[in-house]
Amino acid sequence: MTEFTIAIIPGDGIGIEVMEEALKVLKVLEEHEQDFVLTMEEFPWNSDYYVANGRMMPENGLETLQAFDAILFGAIGDARVPDDVTVWELIMPIRKRFQQYVNFRPVKSLPGIKSPLASGDDIDFVIFRENAEGEYSDSGGRMFDSQASELAIQNTVMTRGGIERIAIAACDYAVKNGKKKLTSATKSNAVIHAMKLWDEHVKRVVAEGYPGLELESAYIDALVAYFVQRPQTFEVVVASNLFGDILSDLGSGIVGGLGLSPSANINPEKKYPSMFEPVHGSAPDIAGKGIANPIAQIWSAALLLEHLGREDLSIIIIKAIEKVLIEGEVKTADIGGSATTKQMGSAIAEKIKEQYVTGEMGSLMHETN
Numbered sequence: 001m002t003e004f005t006i007a008i009i010p011g012d013g014i015g016i017e018v019m020e021e022a023l024k025v026l027k028v029l030e031e032h033e034q035d036f037v038l039t040m041e042e043f044p045w046n047s048d049y050y051v052a053n054g055r056m057m058p059e060n061g062l063e064t065l066q067a068f069d070a071i072l073f074g075a076i077g078d079a080r081v082p083d084d085v086t087v088w089e090l091i092m093p094i095r096k097r098f099q100q101y102v103n104f105r106p107v108k109s110l111p112g113i114k115s116p117l118a119s120g121d122d123i124d125f126v127i128f129r130e131n132a133e134g135e136y137s138d139s140g141g142r143m144f145d146s147q148a149s150e151l152a153i154q155n156t157v158m159t160r161g162g163i164e165r166i167a168i169a170a171c172d173y174a175v176k177n178g179k180k181k182l183t184s185a186t187k188s189n190a191v192i193h194a195m196k197l198w199d200e201h202v203k204r205v206v207a208e209g210y211p212g213l214e215l216e217s218a219y220i221d222a223l224v225a226y227f228v229q230r231p232q233t234f235e236v237v238v239a240s241n242l243f244g245d246i247l248s249d250l251g252s253g254i255v256g257g258l259g260l261s262p263s264a265n266i267n268p269e270k271k272y273p274s275m276f277e278p279v280h281g282s283a284p285d286i287a288g289k290g291i292a293n294p295i296a297q298i299w300s301a302a303l304l305l306e307h308l309g310r311e312d313l314s315i316i317i318i319k320a321i322e323k324v325l326i327e328g329e330v331k332t333a334d335i336g337g338s339a340t341t342k343q344m345g346s347a348i349a350e351k352i353k354e355q356y357v358t359g360e361m362g363s364l365m366h367e368t369n
């Protein structure tokens with residue numbers, strides 16, 4: 001019997017809409033699997049909560065979350081609350097307190113989805129973004145407000161330990177998945193302190209522990225061009241917080257858009273809960289219309305199950321997504337169709353049910369091993 005406790009934070013805007021579909025899919029799995037029980041608790045920590053309470057989550061919010069095996073997050077962001085408040089009072093505390101120092105983002109061509117790139121087929125790589133330090137630090141400050149001499153200092157914090165652990169996580173993944181090359185994003189020709197430290201320790205980790213792995217080090221400005229020109233040549237990309245953030249939205253763009261891109265904020269030691277969320281935000285422009293693509297959220301739930309040791313169930317979800325896309329009858333507007341969020345979620349849920357009815361599960365389970 002596998003039993004997991006999952007904290008659900010739908011957030012704002014389309015986060016709420018796409019989360020409903022992910023929960024629909026998880027419930028179908030629960031109904032069909034004998035030995036699989038999820039205890040889910042939903043937390044209304046979003047911009048409404050902020051407007052009512054003056055904070056994004058209760059004072060003991062992190063302690064509450066720590067009791068769960070994992071967190072499934074939707075998206076956050078609303079015009080009533082400054083973006084830095086939603087990010088720094090909800091997402092960042094969760095990532096930092098729970099040492100979710102790996103942000104894992106798969107970049108994979110999906111069947112039936114056309115890449116905007118002329119040669120955009122068969123893209124399949126992953127990005128390991130450092131998620132706990134680097135450029136996204138609250139170290140710094142502002143002086144001389146509203147005066148001609150007004151200034152701001154924003155410090156990047158790179159530590160040997162922080163670089164080492166993200167490099168190890170990326171290398172471990174590469175070796176486990178039979179990958180041959182690690183690409184490191186850098187800018188050590190201009191950012192001469194922080195990025196030189198990055199280069200040195202990524203290089204050391206590979207040399208000391210993973211001699212079979214080829215290390216390609218690329219300046220970030222060149223790397224964004226390579227993502228467009230030769231995306232098929234990447235296997236595992238490791239990047240600092242800011243570079244990884246930018247690269248993963250670009251990665252999402254070259255395989256069909258934000259509605260399809262999941263992400264995982266992982267504490268590899270499993271000492272704390274990890275958090276799974278779509279790459280996209282709350283998309284105020286389409287929120288409330290019921291047309292958001294729920295695939296990124298549903299795929300994030302698949303990553304959650306994989307992290308908790310149920311890779312078999314994760315594969316079932318991904319196969320169902322692929323089947324719906326191959327058939328091409330149900331597609332949301334972002335990928336060229338007119339289906340609603342609910343129709344897309346239901347189509348995926350139905351495909352999962354079909355897999356159980358046709359007994360396809362046996363072969364899927366076999367593929368996992």
Ligand code: ATP
Nearest residue numbers: 077258259280281282283284285286292293294334
């Ligand atoms: P954030 O700063 O939080 O990332 P944002 O509004 O800048 O928020 P997104 O919310 O990610 O960025 O949206 C960017 C664009 O992509 C918007 O036009 C939005 O409608 C579209 N988009 C994002 N997610 C989806 C989705 N799941 N389905 C369809 N379109 C989406």
